[in-house]
Amino acid sequence: MEIEFPKLNLHIHSTYSDGRNSIEQIVKSGMKTELDYICITDHFTNSWKADHIPNLNNLDKIKRYLEELDQFKMFLVNENKNLTLFRGIEIDLGSSEKFIISNIVPHMYDLIFFEYLESFEGIAFVKKILDPWKKNCTDFPLIGLAHFDPSFFITRGLDVLLEFLKEYDVIIEFNSSYPQFYSPKYEIFYNKLKERGIKVSIGCDSHHISSLNDIESPYKMIDFYNLEENLKTLIESLEIKRITYLNKS
Ligand SMILES: [Zn+2]
Numbered sequence: 001m002e003i004e005f006p007k008l009n010l011h012i013h014s015t016y017s018d019g020r021n022s023i024e025q026i027v028k029s030g031m032k033t034e035l036d037y038i039c040i041t042d043h044f045t046n047s048w049k050a051d052h053i054p055n056l057n058n059l060d061k062i063k064r065y066l067e068e069l070d071q072f073k074m075f076l077v078n079e080n081k082n083l084t085l086f087r088g089i090e091i092d093l094g095s096s097e098k099f100i101i102s103n104i105v106p107h108m109y110d111l112i113f114f115e116y117l118e119s120f121e122g123i124a125f126v127k128k129i130l131d132p133w134k135k136n137c138t139d140f141p142l143i144g145l146a147h148f149d150p151s152f153f154i155t156r157g158l159d160v161l162l163e164f165l166k167e168y169d170v171i172i173e174f175n176s177s178y179p180q181f182y183s184p185k186y187e188i189f190y191n192k193l194k195e196r197g198i199k200v201s202i203g204c205d206s207h208h209i210s211s212l213n214d215i216e217s218p219y220k221m222i223d224f225y226n227l228e229e230n231l232k233t234l235i236e237s238l239e240i241k242r243i244t245y246l247n248k249s
Contacts, residue, residue, distance in 0.1 A: 045094065147181060150189040
């Protein structure tokens, strides 16, 4: 399986939040790996977490972050590198709706992750964010759930969640830093992802360049649950984003 698929790590933190390395160090280090796609997804929050971790908490900082990502995206294209960089962000669902809406312009990102979706209220909250975005946005980013913990929905019912994932085309991430969420005790959930054709992605939650390439375990779990087609669909979407960008630049 590992030979057939491009290699991706779509969950990386830089010094714009709690990562140890600059965007430049991540990109340069990514070029030395066999990775094909990376996405930098720094934290965005105004929950209690905001007091504990540096994050993208104001428009000025977000602007600099996006400019720097653009600069390195362009660099990789101009240098004809195999590596593709995507612009991402990881939104803490403990943040207020107003804070999210007033700071995030969706089309500026290739991928937006939400973290900590763990209740039916959480689904309603994300829909409230996505609905107006979808209405006003043509170049819509990929939307995903970072290191998703299926336990609440396994006990309380999967249908509402699965309907939401399907309707809003939401990706479920396989994250090497959270192996407990991919335990065979959640098999029913992963079987349903397969049945419904929900996209899956791969990320390491890298906070240091030493873990950029820790992609083996998520690939193994995707293989274990026979979700190869679901990964393929995601890769097709990434390719569309990559080619659209090439044509624009
Ligand atoms: Zn993260």
